[in-house]
Amino acid sequence: MVLDKIQKENDIKNLTPAEIDVLRQEIRTFLIEKISELGGHLASNLGTVELTMALHLFLDFPKDKIVWDVGHQSYTHKILTGRKDDFDHLRQYGGMSGFPKRTESPCDSFDTGHSSTSISAGLGLAWARELQNEDYKVVSVIGDGALTGGMAYEAMNNAAALKKNFIIILNDNNMSISENVGGMSRHLSKLRTSTNYVELKEGVQSSLEKIPVYGERIVSGIRKTKSSIKQMVIPGMIFEDMGIMYLGPVDGHDISAMLKVFQEASQVQGPVLVHVLTKKGYGYRPAERHPSRFHGTAPFDIETGIPLSHGKATYTDVFSTVMRKMGDRDDKLVAITAAMADGCGLKRFHNMFPDRFFDVGIAEEHAVTFAAALAAGGMHPVFAVYSSFLQRGYDQMLHDVCMQNLPVVFAIDRAGLVGSDGETHQGVFDLSYLTEMPNMTVMAPKNKWELSDMLKYAIAYDAPIALRYPRGEAYDGLQEHRQPIVYGKCEEITVGQDILLFALGSMVKTAEAVCGQLKEKGIEATLVNARFAKPFDAAYLKEAMTKHSMIVILEENVALGGFGEHVACFLRREGYEGQILSIAIGDHFVEHGNVAVLQKELGIDADGITRQILEKL
Numbered sequence: 001m002v003l004d005k006i007q008k009e010n011d012i013k014n015l016t017p018a019e020i021d022v023l024r025q026e027i028r029t030f031l032i033e034k035i036s037e038l039g040g041h042l043a044s045n046l047g048t049v050e051l052t053m054a055l056h057l058f059l060d061f062p063k064d065k066i067v068w069d070v071g072h073q074s075y076t077h078k079i080l081t082g083r084k085d086d087f088d089h090l091r092q093y094g095g096m097s098g099f100p101k102r103t104e105s106p107c108d109s110f111d112t113g114h115s116s117t118s119i120s121a122g123l124g125l126a127w128a129r130e131l132q133n134e135d136y137k138v139v140s141v142i143g144d145g146a147l148t149g150g151m152a153y154e155a156m157n158n159a160a161a162l163k164k165n166f167i168i169i170l171n172d173n174n175m176s177i178s179e180n181v182g183g184m185s186r187h188l189s190k191l192r193t194s195t196n197y198v199e200l201k202e203g204v205q206s207s208l209e210k211i212p213v214y215g216e217r218i219v220s221g222i223r224k225t226k227s228s229i230k231q232m233v234i235p236g237m238i239f240e241d242m243g244i245m246y247l248g249p250v251d252g253h254d255i256s257a258m259l260k261v262f263q264e265a266s267q268v269q270g271p272v273l274v275h276v277l278t279k280k281g282y283g284y285r286p287a288e289r290h291p292s293r294f295h296g297t298a299p300f301d302i303e304t305g306i307p308l309s310h311g312k313a314t315y316t317d318v319f320s321t322v323m324r325k326m327g328d329r330d331d332k333l334v335a336i337t338a339a340m341a342d343g344c345g346l347k348r349f350h351n352m353f354p355d356r357f358f359d360v361g362i363a364e365e366h367a368v369t370f371a372a373a374l375a376a377g378g379m380h381p382v383f384a385v386y387s388s389f390l391q392r393g394y395d396q397m398l399h400d401v402c403m404q405n406l407p408v409v410f411a412i413d414r415a416g417l418v419g420s421d422g423e424t425h426q427g428v429f430d431l432s433y434l435t436e437m438p439n440m441t442v443m444a445p446k447n448k449w450e451l452s453d454m455l456k457y458a459i460a461y462d463a464p465i466a467l468r469y470p471r472g473e474a475y476d477g478l479q480e481h482r483q484p485i486v487y488g489k490c491e492e493i494t495v496g497q498d499i500l501l502f503a504l505g506s507m508v509k510t511a512e513a514v515c516g517q518l519k520e521k522g523i524e525a526t527l528v529n530a531r532f533a534k535p536f537d538a539a540y541l542k543e544a545m546t547k548h549s550m551i552v553i554l555e556e557n558v559a560l561g562g563f564g565e566h567v568a569c570f571l572r573r574e575g576y577e578g579q580i581l582s583i584a585i586g587d588h589f590v591e592h593g594n595v596a597v598l599q600k601e602l603g604i605d606a607d608g609i610t611r612q613i614l615e616k617l
């Protein structure tokens with residue numbers, strides 16, 4: 001197999017053209033087989049096999065640098081840099097990450113996971129090279145979806161000042177996770193159909209530029225003329241107007257065509273953008289037909305493309321159902337997503353109420369301020385967003401939503417540990433960054449019914465409010481405990497005289513199991529569903545302090561600034577002299593792996609918590 005040969009020699013440049021052709025087929029087959037077993041990001045990786053191979057033929061690793069935007073398309077790069085065998089443990093605890101990691105390989109030059117950072121990072125590497133008189137190539141690979149994110153424009157705006165080579169590859173597959181949206185996407189659609197521009201530049205420019213002074217002048221003259229021709233042929237050549245040379249479009253499945261343009265691009269003294277056209281899911285029929293479903297997939301049957309297991313209803317499903325119902329009842333309800341309509345469960349709302357649905361692109365900062373103004377204008381906005389991506393909107397929440405006390409609902413999905421995406425995606429900081437914001441209310445449901453009740457409560461509430469719920473299956477236990485939601489009030493589930501378990505959201509289910517284990521040891525616990533992280537039920541706690549010798553606070557968030565820290569501080573201030581145990585995540589990032597395995601490693605599973613309680617008692 002050519003794939004095995006390349007693992008040993010580690011250099012694609014030694015292959016014959018025939019072997020190159022075999023290799024791209026072998027890589028596709030390998031990706032489909034591995035991801036069908038373990039899950040992962042399939043469609044984007046299938047679409048970038050040839051692009052990555054062309055980049056490996058063009059660049060020298062680890063000397064040259066590639067920054068992969070988001071990094072979910074970096075699997076072929078991992079294969080070509082000696083990590084093929086690590087795919088047996090892809091995204092598993094202790095195994096290889098699904099994203100680029102500097103700690104994993106010297107050929108990974110910058111860690112990614114969140115979108116639209118690659119041009120900033122590439123530009124930083126290019127400047128570091130120049131300032132230290134070094135000599136290597138820097139390439140940022142950014143998708144058309146990632147190009148909807150504001151950081152990409154901030155970086156391009158800044159890049160124009162660089163007078164040395166820096167290559168930006170725009171990998172345009174006309175898709176974000178779902179359909180790409182917005183004005184830039186429309187602009188790219190126009191560019192996609194233009195074929196002659198690269199031919200006009202090729203050869204002419206690089207040979208002319210080698211002639212000192214006069215050559216440069218001629219090139220600059222040609223540039224001006226061509227620029228005006230382009231303005232006629234291709235409306236709004238936004239990149240060139242910003243000072244970034246545009247080359248393309250080029251077929252992203254034709255390795256030799258790409259190589260030619262990359263060579264050309266490397267002659268440019270300044271930032272240059274190469275527009276590469278690819279097909280998401282290329283080479284695997286189910287992924288070509290359903291690129292969104294195969295963007296990130298669970299294990300599936302290769303023959304049919306159907307997932308191997310169908311889990312129970314998720315929290316996202318519950319959110320989706322309630323939003324659709326509430327959309328019927330409240331014609332001021334509007335839903336916002338930052339390119340995550342599928343993941344956040346807003347597809348049904350979109351279908352039912354297209355005029356009240358907004359996909360703003362990968363633009364969380366904009367989404368928050370946009371929601372604030374919708375609220376100021378009298379609408380009832382719900383921004384559905386993953387916990388880790390909402391980190392992008394910190395200042396907008398503080399400055400635009402909370403300072404004006406505007407009624408925006410933050411429906412925070414993927415709160416807590418998310419599993420195989422790892423440290424960039426774990427939603428373990430939101431309780432810390434939300435609870436410190438004046439005017440913000442923060443809730444977390446214990447099960448699927450409570451998510452429904454809390455969402456309805458939040459939509460009716462007249463100030464900033466957030467509810468956080470985890471990735472995956474919704475807990476369907478404790479159905480009998482469904483007292484109405486009362487502002488700032490907790491819910492008592494069981495009563496025991498020894499210790500109090502004050503649990504938030506997903507940790508109520510875990511605390512239930514802890515209660516069972518403690519009972520076996522003869523320890524009677526009171527179990528309380530906190531419901532509100534802010535304001536938490538201070539009156540209940542004051543009363544409970546007098547009845548329990550230990551209070552255990554449980555959350556799926558980092559300890560610093562989190563729920564436990566606030567509650568513990570209150571208890572001490574009130575003069576509680578019993579033991580306080582805060583169950584939370586330590587001051588470190590949490591890597592990828594199965595959620596149950598991670599919880600165990602972190603000591604926040606039922607066994608670990610019971611052990612810590614018994615040690616303290």
Ligand SMILES: Cc1ncc(C[n+]2csc(CCOP(=O)(O)OP(=O)(O)O)c2C)c(N)n1
Binds near residue numbers: 147
């Ligand atoms: C800040 C942020 N928001 C949302 C996401 C989720 N996300 C991951 S990939 C992706 C789509 C990216 O589209 P594109 O860059 O075109 O790459 P493609 O998937 O088409 O290969 C989105 C929205 C993210 N990683 N980071």
Ligand SMILES: CC(=O)[C@@H](O)[C@H](O)COP(=O)(O)O
Binds near residue numbers: 296421471
């Ligand atoms: C790369 C990325 O950011 C998304 O594709 C993310 O992996 C989706 O995560 P979920 O599987 O939780 O929807």
Ligand SMILES: [Mg+2]
Binds near residue numbers: 143144145174
């Ligand atoms: Mg895309």
